[in-house]
Amino acid sequence: AQSVTQPDIHITVSEGASLELRCNYxxxxxxxxxxxxxxxxxxxxxxxxxxSGDTLVQGIKGFEAEFKRSQSSFNLRKPSVHxxxxxxxxxxVVLGGGNTGKLIFGQGTTLQVKP
Amino acid sequence: ETGVTQTxxxxxxxxxxxxxxxxxxxxxxxxxYWYKQxxxxxxxxxxxxxxxxxxxxxxxxxxxxxxxxxxxxxxLHLHTLQPEDSALYLCASSQGTSGGFxxxxxxxxxxxxxxx
Numbered sequence: 423a424q425s426v427t428q429p430d431i432h433i434t435v436s437e438g439a440s441l442e443l444r445c446n447y448x449x450x451x452x453x454x455x456x457x458x459x460x461x462x463x464x465x466x467x468x469x470x471x472x473x474s475g476d477t478l479v480q481g482i483k484g485f486e487a488e489f490k491r492s493q494s495s496f497n498l499r500k501p502s503v504h505x506x507x508x509x510x511x512x513x514x515v516v517l518g519g520g521n522t523g524k525l526i527f528g529q530g531t532t533l534q535v536k537p
Numbered sequence: 538e539t540g541v542t543q544t545x546x547x548x549x550x551x552x553x554x555x556x557x558x559x560x561x562x563x564x565x566x567x568x569x570y571w572y573k574q575x576x577x578x579x580x581x582x583x584x585x586x587x588x589x590x591x592x593x594x595x596x597x598x599x600x601x602x603x604x605x606x607x608x609x610x611x612x613l614h615l616h617t618l619q620p621e622d623s624a625l626y627l628c629a630s631s632q633g634t635s636g637g638f639x640x641x642x643x644x645x646x647x648x649x650x651x652x653x
Contacts, residue, residue, distance in 0.1 A: 426579075463646065465646045466580075468642070526579070
């Protein structure tokens with residue numbers, strides 16, 4: 423079945439430490455890939471997206487993500503986490519092609535930042 | 538105002554009540570979406586409207602009734618809801634020109650609904 427998995431439900435990192443949030447998908451072809459962030463009491467905000475081309479994608483707020491076809495992964499990274507990065511992060515994919523595909527979200531990873 | 542706004546931000550209703558959620562976008566977009574966000578579950582797409590026409594109904598129960606009078610406004614009419622319908626309801630919009638989910642979606646802050 424087509425699916426999106428975020429293996430880590432909750433992650434805690436110290437401020438200034440590096441961060442990697444995992445996302446894996448199950449699909450035969452390359453989907454459109456997104457990472458969204460949701461701060462408490464807010465809607466979702468797009469961090470970055472990948473459709474094709476360079477597999478390392480730069481986003482807002484110092485985030486980047488790397489698409490690895492061989493691993494069916496699209497992990498989100500940040501070299502140095504700030505306290506304001508504490509939020510919930512969602513990986514999302516469009517499976518099946520742009521105009522007729524399905525948008526599926528992962529369950530989310532809650533990031534806690536220790537001072 | 539800019540972006541996507543949703544009212545009310547919080548709503549408590551009984552199972553026999555009728556209420557409506559409102560979403561308004563000020564981005565000049567043509568596509569609008571309703572999502573349901575329940576605790577410990579992935580975000581669920583409910584409805585999609587493109588140029589005021591419904592293009593997706595993701596098997597949503599009829600007690601949820603969407604309305605899109607124009608490209609800037611989207612409503613979700615609620616009646617005889619169940620306690621399991623308690624959730625955060627998010628509205629989003631996108632350009633709508635390509636007609637697909639690859640477009641960047643801009644989300645409102647959501648309406649937190651509690652059904653008693």
